[in-house]
């Protein structure tokens with residue numbers, strides 16, 4: 115099967131290398147010429163991975179026409195780019211294709227999940243199904259082949275199994291599942307929790323606080339996910355607690371890192387002034403705030419993150435406000 119990976123950033127490169135390691139036919143398409151040239155000429159993607167040597171067989175191109183005839187197209191771009199890129203590839207695709215989504219978040223205007231955006235933008239006769247390949251996975255670790263497990267989630271079990279078989283190897287183990295709603299909501303909202311976790315660390319809080327954040331954050335994710343039709347058990351899996359742990363505790367996480375800076379400076383100003391990285395949790399916080407309000411879902415941690423990011427509330431004040439809410443039963 116021939117796969118084209120759209121996006122020559124960190125996750126696109128790491129996942130394309132998995133397929134190359136598995137001796138599959140794969141090509142990376144990128145808009146950033148420097149990244150494409152770095153892969154082709156130096157077998158590196160230094161912007162994201164420094165001196166890490168990539169599989170020398172991995173190749174990249176800036177020609178979007180390369181998706182013609184592809185069996186699988188994997189979208190590894192930020193959520194904000196999924197809608198435009200889908201419209202672009204829809205005009206070029208010439209047969210039924212499995213579209214793999216790896217992005218974590220929502221459409222910035224419609225609030226749709228990524229699979230919903232893809233199904234809306236790709237014509238039925240060009241789409242076999244959408245498979246979301248998601249779970250606890252930092253590209254920085256996958257690219258150096260550290261052991262990782264993630265899910266291939268799809269409403270089409272056959273396509274999920276195809277993706278599972280293509281990507282699985284001795285360092286990457288793929289499980290399949292079909293709870294698209296629960297899985298995609300889990301991996302989106304955990305980014306807001308990772309910002310919260312970073313903020314708390316930046317403020318100087320330690321292990322007890324992080325454990326509390328992860329545990330209570332998971333409850334919020336379940337509340338939101340179940341409200342929209344996700345299955346509670348999904349949140350106990352790789353796209354729930356798994357991704358929540360990896361993002362709330364890792365120095366690789368851009369969401370955690372953003373939160374850490376905000377907490378350390380007790381201000382969002384410098385983050386918004388200087389950030390150039392993909393920090394999906396920021397837009398997600400805005401959407402979760404709006405949707406939770408409209409639907410009467412209690413999301414206190416997400417709400418405080420929203421207040422810090424968009425309403426100028428002090429991080430230190432938010433942490434305190436979470437503690438002095440009305441006392442209640444845990445469950």
Ligand SMILES: NC(=O)c1ccc[n+]([C@@H]2O[C@H](COP(=O)([O-])OP(=O)(O)OC[C@H]3O[C@@H](n4cnc5c(N)ncnc54)[C@H](O)[C@@H]3O)[C@@H](O)[C@H]2O)c1
Pocket residue numbers: 120121122123124125126143144145146149162190191192193195198199216217218219251252253254391392394
């Ligand atoms: N990096 C990770 O460890 C990781 C792991 C799991 C999931 N994800 C998710 O993957 C998604 C992509 O993140 P990333 O980490 O690869 O981001 P990144 O910032 O490392 O790379 C993004 C890439 O997308 C490219 N791009 C942007 N708009 C484009 C367009 N219209 N057409 C083609 N290319 C375009 C950029 O040039 C860049 O190469 C995010 O939603 C993220 O949450 C990332």
Ligand SMILES: O=P(O)(O)OC[C@H](O)CO
Pocket residue numbers: 218249250251252253305308357360361366367368369370392393394
């Ligand atoms: O760097 P982050 O915060 O986008 O996290 C990357 C992945 O989502 C972790 O599973």
